[in-house]
Amino acid sequence: MSISNALLQKYAALIVRTGANVQKGQVVQLTVSVEQHAFAAMVMEECYKAGAKKVNVDWTYDIQSRLNYLYADQETLSAVLPWEEAKLKQMTEDLPCRIYIVSEDPDALKEVDPEKLSAVTQSRGRVIKPYRNAIEGRHQWVIAAYPSAAWAKKCFPALEEEAAVDRLWDAILKTVRVSEDTDPVAAWKAHTDFIEEKAAWLNAQGFTRLSYKSANGTDFSVELIPKARWEGAGAVNSQNGAFYIPNMPTEEIFTSPAAGKCEGTLVAVKPLSWNSQLIEDFAITFEKGRAVSCRAARGQTLLEKMIHMDEGAAMLGEVALVPKESPVNQCGFLFYETLFDENACCHCALGMGFKEVLPGGDDLTMEEARQRGINDSIIHVDFMVGADDLSIDGIKADGTVVPVFRNGTWA
Numbered sequence: 001m002s003i004s005n006a007l008l009q010k011y012a013a014l015i016v017r018t019g020a021n022v023q024k025g026q027v028v029q030l031t032v033s034v035e036q037h038a039f040a041a042m043v044m045e046e047c048y049k050a051g052a053k054k055v056n057v058d059w060t061y062d063i064q065s066r067l068n069y070l071y072a073d074q075e076t077l078s079a080v081l082p083w084e085e086a087k088l089k090q091m092t093e094d095l096p097c098r099i100y101i102v103s104e105d106p107d108a109l110k111e112v113d114p115e116k117l118s119a120v121t122q123s124r125g126r127v128i129k130p131y132r133n134a135i136e137g138r139h140q141w142v143i144a145a146y147p148s149a150a151w152a153k154k155c156f157p158a159l160e161e162e163a164a165v166d167r168l169w170d171a172i173l174k175t176v177r178v179s180e181d182t183d184p185v186a187a188w189k190a191h192t193d194f195i196e197e198k199a200a201w202l203n204a205q206g207f208t209r210l211s212y213k214s215a216n217g218t219d220f221s222v223e224l225i226p227k228a229r230w231e232g233a234g235a236v237n238s239q240n241g242a243f244y245i246p247n248m249p250t251e252e253i254f255t256s257p258a259a260g261k262c263e264g265t266l267v268a269v270k271p272l273s274w275n276s277q278l279i280e281d282f283a284i285t286f287e288k289g290r291a292v293s294c295r296a297a298r299g300q301t302l303l304e305k306m307i308h309m310d311e312g313a314a315m316l317g318e319v320a321l322v323p324k325e326s327p328v329n330q331c332g333f334l335f336y337e338t339l340f341d342e343n344a345c346c347h348c349a350l351g352m353g354f355k356e357v358l359p360g361g362d363d364l365t366m367e368e369a370r371q372r373g374i375n376d377s378i379i380h381v382d383f384m385v386g387a388d389d390l391s392i393d394g395i396k397a398d399g400t401v402v403p404v405f406r407n408g409t410w411a
Contacts (some may be wrong), residue, residue, distance in 0.1 A: 010184065015142060029058075030047070065276075092131055114302040132192050136356070152400050209222065228256045279299030309379050312351060312376045312378075
C-alpha cells in the first residue's frame with residue numbers, strides 16, 4: 001500500500017483531536033523526527049484547527065544522536081544546559097499539550113557503549129525529573145508512530161525498503177483503528193468503553209495481590225496498593241477535565257503495585273528495545289521487592305545498568321494486563337518499539353509508578369505518593385511477560401483466589 005494523503009490526514013486528526021484532545025488556547029509541544037517533516041506539518045495544522053494557541057516543534061534526528069554519543073565526551077552529553085532547564089521550567093508554566101511521533105531506528109545507538117549511554121541518561125534524568133513530576137497529571141499527551149525506512153527494515157529485513165515501509169504502515173494503521181472506510185473516532189470510543197469496563201471489574205474485586213505463573217519459568221507474586229485503581233486507555237487532565245488517550249495504540253489495563261513488595265521471577269517473552277539497543281532472552285528475579293539478579297542472552301550489561309540506574313530502578317512501577325488477542329500481537333512480528341510491543345501482551349515496568357492511580361493522586365507530591373506505596377525513579381521501562389500459557393490469579397484479603405488470566409487471556 002502507498003498511504004494516501006486522505007488517510008494521513010485522518011490519522012493526524014485522530015492523534016490531535018482524540019489522542020491529545022488539543023483544547024482551544026493550549027500551547028502544543030510536538031516532538032518528531034526531521035525525516036517526518038511533511039507529516040509534522042499536517043499535525044501542526046490539525047492542532048491549529050483544534051484551537052491551539054501556539055505549536056512548538058522539537059526535532060529529533062537519529063544520526064545526530066548517534067554521532068553525539070560516538071564522538072562527544074560523557075561529561076558534555078550529561079550536562080543539562082541553562083537554556084534547556086529554562087525550557088523545562090517554561091513547560092511547567094505553560095503545561096503544553098505534548099505530542100510525540102516515534103519513528104526511531106531501533107539500531108540507531110547499537111555502536112554506543114552501554115555504560116556511557118546509561119551514565120548520560122542517569123545524569124540528565126536527575127535534572128529533568130523534577131520538572132516531569134511538576135506537570136504529571138496536569139497536561140495532556142499522546143505518543144503515536146510514523147514508520148521510518150530504517151525502522152521498517154529492522155522489522156522486515158527480507159523485504160525491499162518500500163515494501164517494508166508499506167508493511168509497517170499497514171500494521172500501525174490497523175492497531176490504531178484507522179482505515180479508508182471506517183470512522184476511527186467511533187472505533188476508539190468503543191475500544192475505550194471496553195477497556196474501562198474491564199478496569200471497573202478489576203477495581204470491584206479489591207485484590208490485595210496478583211500471582212503469575214508460566215511454564216517458561218515465570219513464578220511471581222506482587223502486592224497491590226489498597227484502593228489504588230486499575231486504569232486503561234484514557235486519562236483526564238486534572239486542570240481542565242479534558243479526556244485524552246496517552247498511547248496510540250493501547251490495549252492495556254494497568255496499575256502501580258506496592259513498591260518493594262514482590263517476590264519471584266519474571267521471564268520476558270519478547271526482546272526489549274531500550275535506548276536504541278536490544279536486550280534479548282532475559283529474566284529478572286526479585287527478592288523483598290527488589291531485582292536482585294538478572295540474565296540475558298544479549299544485552300546483559302545494559303540490563304544490569306538499567307536496574308541500577310537509581311534507587312527505584314530495581315523495583316516495579318507498573319503491572320499491566322493485555323490479552324494475547326491484542327491487535328498488536330495479531331500482527332505477528334516484533335515492532336522493536338515499546339509503544340507497540342508493550343501492547344502485545346501482559347507486561348510489567350521497572351521504575352517510576354503512576355501517582356494518578358491513587359485516590360486524589362493528581363494533587364499529591366511525589367514524596368506523598370512514595371509514602372503511599374508508589375515507586376519513584378528516573379526510568380520507566382516496560383518489559384513483556386505475557387506468555388501464551390500465562391496464568392494470573394487475583395488474591396483477596398480473605399484469601400479468596402479469583403482467576404484473572406488463563407492461557408494468556410481473560411479467564
